[in-house]
Amino acid sequence: MNGTIFDELKKNDLSKKREKLKFFTAMLLTNLLVALTSWSLFADSPARPHSMPPEKKIHPHFKMIIAPLTVLAETIPGAAEMPVTLMNKNKKVLIQKAYLHEEVRPAKGEEMGMTRFKIEIPEEDVLKLGEDLGETMLAIPEVKLNRPGKAVTKRISKYEMVF
Numbered sequence: 001m002n003g004t005i006f007d008e009l010k011k012n013d014l015s016k017k018r019e020k021l022k023f024f025t026a027m028l029l030t031n032l033l034v035a036l037t038s039w040s041l042f043a044d045s046p047a048r049p050h051s052m053p054p055e056k057k058i059h060p061h062f063k064m065i066i067a068p069l070t071v072l073a074e075t076i077p078g079a080a081e082m083p084v085t086l087m088n089k090n091k092k093v094l095i096q097k098a099y100l101h102e103e104v105r106p107a108k109g110e111e112m113g114m115t116r117f118k119i120e121i122p123e124e125d126v127l128k129l130g131e132d133l134g135e136t137m138l139a140i141p142e143v144k145l146n147r148p149g150k151a152v153t154k155r156i157s158k159y160e161m162v163f
Contacts, residue, residue, distance in 0.1 A: 062122055062123065064118060069086075085097065094125075
């Protein structure tokens with residue numbers, strides 16, 4: 001015997017040890033990689049300053065006015081605007097869509113009356129609002145109504161099928 005069986009057994013033993021070493025290093029490296037990624041995700045990121053007011057949008061073909069309103073919608077603090085529908089006290093819709101901005105505080109010399117808000121209304125509805133400015137106006141969340149000018153067309157077959 002020239003020792004070939006023993007050489008083969010030693011080679012197999014060495015290859016098994018190498019495979020085990022590769023397996024344990026792979027496990028160790030993947031666990032380290034997962035730990036590093038999760039650590040970087042949960043690390044404190046620099047917080048954005050909360051003192052910046054939200055960006056105000058001015059919509060095209062809308063005018064910004066200050067009007068006395070009674071708001072029946074839940075206002076979200078910190079929101080730049082809120083779409084509302086303006087109604088009078090008789091529940092007649094004055095303006096279909098307007099954008100409610102912040103409340104205007106009275107100056108020191110002014111007396112406290114109705115609450116006044118900055119509101120954006122469509123330019124074509126400015127005159128309509130001017131007529132009803134003396135009345136109490138209500139602001140509710142935006143209600144989308146169908147326009148009365150559009151007729152609904154139904155697809156009806158002109159043919160009759162008899163089986």
